[in-house]
Amino acid sequence: MQFSILVLSVASLLATTAVNAFPVADPASATLTKELAKRDGPGVYYCNDPNFTTDCFWLDVSTNSNGWCVSLLGTPWYKLISSFGPDPGVTCSLFSGDNCEGSHLDELVYPGLAETYSNQWDNQAGSFKCHVNK
Numbered sequence: 001m002q003f004s005i006l007v008l009s010v011a012s013l014l015a016t017t018a019v020n021a022f023p024v025a026d027p028a029s030a031t032l033t034k035e036l037a038k039r040d041g042p043g044v045y046y047c048n049d050p051n052f053t054t055d056c057f058w059l060d061v062s063t064n065s066n067g068w069c070v071s072l073l074g075t076p077w078y079k080l081i082s083s084f085g086p087d088p089g090v091t092c093s094l095f096s097g098d099n100c101e102g103s104h105l106d107e108l109v110y111p112g113l114a115e116t117y118s119n120q121w122d123n124q125a126g127s128f129k130c131h132v133n134k
C-alpha cells in the first residue's frame with residue numbers, strides 16, 4: 001500500500017515537472033520563477049513581493065519599440081509592486097502617477113530590482129513605461 005502511494009507521488013511529481021517545462025528564449029537570463037511564465041518576446045516581469053514572488057505578471061513588450069504607458073490602476077499590482085524585472089534588451093521606467101507622470105525611476109534594465117524598497121520604490125508605482133532597446 002505504502003509503495004503504491006509512493007509510486008503515485010513520483011508519477012504526479014513527474015507530470016507536474018513536464019507541464020512546467022516551457023521552452024525559454026534565453027535560459028541564462030531566466031530565474032526559476034521566470035521559467036514558469038510564458039515567454040514570447042522580451043517583456044517585463046513584476047510581482048507583489050520582493051525577489052519575484054507571490055502574484056506576478058509578465059507582459060510582452062516586444063512590439064513596444066517606442067514605449068507606451070502601462071497603467072496599473074485597477075490591477076492587483078497598483079502601488080503594490082515589490083520586484084520589477086525587465087528582460088534583457090528592455091529598458092523601463094517606473095512612475096508614481098497612474099499615467100506615467102509624477103516622480104519616476106528611469107533606466108531600469110535586466111535583472112531589474114528584486115527589492116524595490118532598496119530604491120524607496122516599494123509599493124509606489126502607479127504605472128510604467130518600457131521600450132525594447134534598438
Ligand SMILES: *[C@@H]1O[C@H](CO)[C@@H](O)[C@H](O)[C@H]1NC(C)=O
Nearest residue numbers: 049050051052053082114115
Ligand atoms: C531576496 O533574496 C536575497 C538573496 O537570496 C535575500 O538575501 C533577501 O533577504 C531576499 N529578500 C526578501 C525580502 O526576502
